[in-house]
Amino acid sequence: MNLAWKEIKKNKVRFVILGSIVFLVSFLTFIISGLANGLSQDNAALIKNLPEGYFYMEEDADESFNLSLIPASIQESILDEYKTAMALSIQMGFLNDSDEKQHSVAFVTSTPTELFVDVAQGELFLDSSLKDKIKVGDTLSNNQLKASLTVKGFIEQEKYSHAPVAFINEQDFKEMYRTEEKQLLFLSDKDKAPTIDGLQSFTKEEFLKTIPSYSAEQLSLNMIVWFLLVISGMLFAIFFYMMNVQKIGLYGILKAIGVKTGTLFKMMWVQMLFITMTALVLSMTLSQVFGLVTPDTMPFDLPLWSTIQLSITFLLIGFIGATLSGLQIRKIQPLQAIQQGEV
Structure with missing residues (x-):
């Protein structure tokens, strides 16, 4: 020394x-x-904030959830069998404020679950990164939606693909994207992924790797x-x-x-x-x-x-x-x- x-x-x-x-x-x-x-x-904060569990997408989607559509029959049977399961969809889009200024967002909707905020029809919750541009109570519109959407609140650290997440109701999402089928199923609190015919399972880490960016x-x-x-x-x-x-x-x-x-x-x-x-x-x-x-x-x-x-x-x-x-x-x-x- x-x-x-x-x-x-x-x-x-x-x-x-x-x-x-x-x-x-x-x-x-x-x-x-x-x-x-x-x-x-x-x-990918939206995905990383979820608890440990398994994602499922359509087997023919070639590990790209954008191409995945979960059949309604499979979705209903899984949600009935597993109480902690949820079906969700994610789509990139835009919201227009009162000044006709566009804001790029990732629209997210899901079946009733404790993992995401409960959103009523005609309402939405936004990631907190939009607080400086949008206020609670503001009315926003979308070109694919007839009615406007009212901002009910903000949620911390909810982003996807570098865009703030916008949680919307299932009915509003259905009208915007003309589909009732969800893209993904998520089962939380499972030590092993149950086998579901026609669907491919992913751990959270594996699912993150399917996101190209x-x-x-x-x-x-x-x-x-x-x-x-x-x-x-x-x-x-x-x-x-x-x-x-x-x-x-x-x-x-x-x-x-x-x-x-x-x-x-x-x-x-x-x-x-x-x-x-x-x-x-x-x-x-x-x-x-x-x-x-x-x-x-x-x-x-x-x-x-x-x-x-x-x-x-x-x-x-x-x-x-x-x-x-x-x-x-x-x-x-x-x-x-x-x-x-x-x-």
Whole structure:
């Protein structure tokens, strides 16, 4: 510990440079992770907010719920058999306010359920992101609906495909889209998906992957996060490898006077932990502050547990990188190292 601290004080510039790089890489990783989580909520909060359960869509829909229509006979039998089941439909559309301004929304309707708000005919509930543009009691219209719709309230964090959700009554949805059949069935609180003839089952995670925009966004952003983690591991390996090459003579002397190889590894690990922890504490603090000052229109969500998980991953990768670079220490022979250091 004492040796490690003395070397850090002696070579401040080197360690400050490494710490700065680790800080920048970790800060960028936290920001991208926050954006990935924020976009995930912005794209599929409607689905993610549901409890664990199973989604069913028509088997011939080729895993695209937009092409799915649940036969009325199957829907009725499932709703009768499973009291926690519901049938639902989701369709993208528009609402016009009193100034004839269009607002893009995702219309959602369902059979009576405790999972969604109860909406009477001629009424609707909107995601809270529309609060600044629409007020409770406002009358909105749709080109496919004869009667107008009255806003009865707002619900927090209900979005689909980056559009605010509009919960409407089944009869209004039927008039707008000319269909009585729902697109999906959802069974909650089931440990295993019951087999239903003609329907294909999906867990919540599997269903999210059937949403094209969700899969593409999350895959791209998560690949960037993991790529940055790999870069951080390579930085540690290269940095400590170069440091060890320059200190071969010193290590030879230390081994000659009886310092064990394990002690040299501990010195390197202490240095790695000190640099990484300092950089991570700073980047974690700034990323949390960044989350507080971002505007509401920016999809950013970085829970504290997520930053802690990423920080632990950084520490593990840093430990592996430093350890791999230090394997050469075990091969150092005192006399040979001292002679090499003198050249």
